[in-house]
Amino acid sequence: MRVETVDLDDWPGRGLSDEELDVAYNVRRKAGPELFERHMGRYRAESARAVDGLPGHPGIVYDEASGERLDVWGAGGPDLRPAFVFLHGGYWMALSRHESSFMARALHGQGVATVVPDYTLAPEATLEEIVRQVRAAVAWVHRHGRGHGLDPDRIVVGGSSAGGHLTGMTMVGGWQAPLGLPEDVVKAAMPFSGLFDLRPLTRVYVNQVVGLDLPRAAALSPALLPAPRRCPAVIAVAEHDGAGFLAQSRRFAPHWDAAGPLVVPDRDHFDVVLDLADPGSAVFRALLALIGPRH
Template sequence: MSDPQTDVEYNVRNTVSPELFDEIIAEYLARSESAVRGLRGFTDIYYDPHSQQKLDVWGTSDEPRPVFVAIHGGYWRALSRHHTAFMARALDSEGIATVTVDYGLAPETPLEEIVRQVRAAVAWVYHHGADHGLDPDRIVVGGSSAGGHLTGTLMVPGWQQPLGLPENVVRGAMPISGLFDLRPLVDSFANEWLGLDIERARALSPLLLADGPGPTAVIAVADRDGAGFRTQTKRFHDAWAEHSACTLLVVPDRNHYDIFLDLADPTTTLNRALVRMIDGLAERHSAARALP
């Protein structure tokens, strides 16, 4: 049995009408298809031999580019990389490549395996990105909702070395309207497909693993988001700010679903924050290369 109050706090489908939800999800796909049409890149790359999951690379050029690894949401059980490329053309115009990532979906895929897969995707970018127009020293990750949680699992320490990665492989991060402490979900409707107990939820919670320096982050949430998502975003920002540079961004006039689309619009605060973060990495990268 789920807890009714927890269900209210975390059931963001109830924060928008069914018609608006369907409209926004359709817009994810339509705008993604439009954004990548004619854009230079590589598609249908198997990044993980074990799971046979794929990624796409968009917005490449003749010189290695910083890369934004975009991770889709869908409460870990829906959507795909094809819904998550809408920012690719806007970022291409800024000299930034985009990688969109698929992962196995719950309940068929346990959450531990989903986390392993997105980490494997980052490992692919680091080890093979240079052959696909990507700069492995300028990797930024981001995603919305479940993708925000998965972004958090890429920010924390402790997973990089077994994959042959430096501790700072992720240089910047933008979790958007994510969940960072999964323990409340054990008593929620979402556990129907997650099947978590408290111990597993604790082990999969970035908020509880944020115990050392990590990447620069912009931690964002919609001001019309669900109460649980707003609270968790603030808590994660406060925990991350104890040891790493980060900014809390509450985006006005946005809900849990349409906030993500702001990354496709260069006039929005969210897009500008991402570009500034990546440009800052580029400046530091250029300065480091100039040292004798």
């Protein structure tokens, strides 16, 4: 991954103390243990309800090298459906596809299929390997989607938190051609509470697990990577998100030439993405607008 010329020692928040950076990026501490567990319970329960009885193809190995799997939900019928590929969060070291399909039923009702990949969690995998895997998941949808009711020419990627970062790493250029993919394989994107410049994380608790230095953090930062084609995108973030996540979304949206960011009122870092399960919500409507006509 090639990084545009940047000063590695000049990044947003560099002048903050380690404690101030932790406050900005430790959203689990901000939520507190009781609220955090309640949110995780909602992820699990709403995902289980969303896929109960829904047509699908769970547990498909999409990457032979790692053996990682994905689930396809809400496909079927005579017509190919647009694919919303959702990349879960968890600071690259937690959660799975099983807590991450809560939007599948609502999207199915609108003629859209949901694809939810797993990826190997840190520290078992490096962040470079995690990025490789999620790109391989997009490649799988493009190459094999037709056989599972997916339209390979209508792939939209989204994700929350660390998944927002991974979404950004599918938005940038330079990785598509080596995988034999068209540059516009990702037609649109919707990162939630994403991390687009990873340099601040080199001084945050999560780095004890992901182990980044400044050059690697820069090389894995969507805000610093070439993007010759800028796909349509909605950069979403919660009103009550961590200060670091709010700042990152506010910087990345104009960098990407996107309107926004879409700041969702009365939501925090963990529940904002659950609005994707609500057809009446602003984020659900924004996602459908990105996907475009379904028929």
